[in-house]
Amino acid sequence: MHLPDVMNENCPSRRVLNHVTSRWGVLILIALQGGTLRFSALRRRIGGVSERMLAQSLRLLEEDGMVRRTAHPVVPPHVEYDLTLLGEEVAARVKALADCLEGNLARIPSVQAGDAGDPGRT
Amino acid sequence: MHLPDVMNENCPSRRVLNHVTSRWGVLILIALQGGTLRFSALRRRIGGVSERMLAQSLRLLEEDGMVRRTAHPVVPPHVEYDLTLLGEEVAARVKALADCLEGNLARIPSVQAGDAGDPGRT
DNA sequence: GTTTGCACTAACAAAAATGTTGGTACTTCC
DNA sequence: GGAAGTACCAACATTTTTGTTAGTGCAAAC
Numbered sequence: 001m002h003l004p005d006v007m008n009e010n011c012p013s014r015r016v017l018n019h020v021t022s023r024w025g026v027l028i029l030i031a032l033q034g035g036t037l038r039f040s041a042l043r044r045r046i047g048g049v050s051e052r053m054l055a056q057s058l059r060l061l062e063e064d065g066m067v068r069r070t071a072h073p074v075v076p077p078h079v080e081y082d083l084t085l086l087g088e089e090v091a092a093r094v095k096a097l098a099d100c101l102e103g104n105l106a107r108i109p110s111v112q113a114g115d116a117g118d119p120g121r122t
Numbered sequence: 123m124h125l126p127d128v129m130n131e132n133c134p135s136r137r138v139l140n141h142v143t144s145r146w147g148v149l150i151l152i153a154l155q156g157g158t159l160r161f162s163a164l165r166r167r168i169g170g171v172s173e174r175m176l177a178q179s180l181r182l183l184e185e186d187g188m189v190r191r192t193a194h195p196v197v198p199p200h201v202e203y204d205l206t207l208l209g210e211e212v213a214a215r216v217k218a219l220a221d222c223l224e225g226n227l228a229r230i231p232s233v234q235a236g237d238a239g240d241p242g243r244t
Numbered sequence: 245g246t247t248t249g250c251a252c253t254a255a256c257a258a259a260a261a262t263g264t265t266g267g268t269a270c271t272t273c274c
Numbered sequence: 275g276g277a278a279g280t281a282c283c284a285a286c287a288t289t290t291t292t293g294t295t296a297g298t299g300c301a302a303a304c
Binding site: 003004005006007008009010012013015016017018020021022023026027030031045046047048063064065086089090093094096097098100101102103104105107108109110111 | 125126127128129130131132134135137138139140142143144145148149152153167168169170185186187208211212215216218219220222223224225226227229230231232233
Binding site: 022023050052053056075076077 | 263269
């Protein structure tokens with residue numbers, strides 16, 4: 001068994017890292033840190049996510065053993081999402097990163113430059 | 123001015139978070155944690171990155187004040203990249219996350235399912 | 245004197261991510 | 275009776291990301 005190494009393009013850790021650090025993966029983990037949430041609640045909590053992407057990202061994180069899905073077979077569907085033990089560990093790191101960025105926004109030049117949107121090409 | 127909040131789709135922190143957690147952004151930050159590196163060295167260190175993406179991702183991180191670029195105007199170009207103070211702080215969190223994932227690979231179902239990457243090499 | 249390395253960029257092409265629309269099957273609220 | 279909410283999925287369209295190729299200008303190694 002070779003040691004996992006994200007710098008190695010073929011290491012499975014690379015794929016997991018990509019799931020976790022994906023656009024919505026990060027936010028899902030942070031949102032679920034507060035406790036169990038239902039699909040719609042999760043969607044309301046995470047600004048800008050579409051149903052499709054939320055469902056897809058949740059499935060990926062579930063496959064990676066970070067998120068647990070619990071479906072109650074009742075008439076209006078009722079599904080709950082929460083973090084597994086592993087998910088909690090990972091989410092804590094992700095949260096730490098997000099907090100770090102939020103807390104240091106003032107030190108970030110591109111933010112101070114007063115550009116609300118994509119300054120990219122015009 | 124409201125508080126930064128990554129859950130808010132219009133918060134600038136969201137954009138910065140995306141840069142930092144982008145496919146190559148993560149790896150660049152980790153790679154530079156070890157110290158200054160030149161472009162080509164960085165490229166060799168990060169498996170699978172193309173010149174184009176490395177250059178692009180570096181520029182983004184530079185704009186966000188995480189990475190510093192120092193060009194020496196010598197005949198064969200000599201450019202060095204290293205982390206700013208802010209970059210170090212952020213990189214530390216990113217590294218913690220990556221280490222956490224690497225260390226817990228064995229607990230990840232989708233990895234154990236033998237569905238990706240090159241099997242057999244241990 | 246031909247190849248190699250350096251640090252890139254521009255143009256184009258392909259692949260992946262993401263969004264949009266419409267639908268399911270039923271219930272509760274107005 | 276009509277609208278809204280639940281938890282999604284499938285098909286299609288668009289956008290974004292990423293890769294590929296070629297090229298710069300010069301120097302050192304072969």
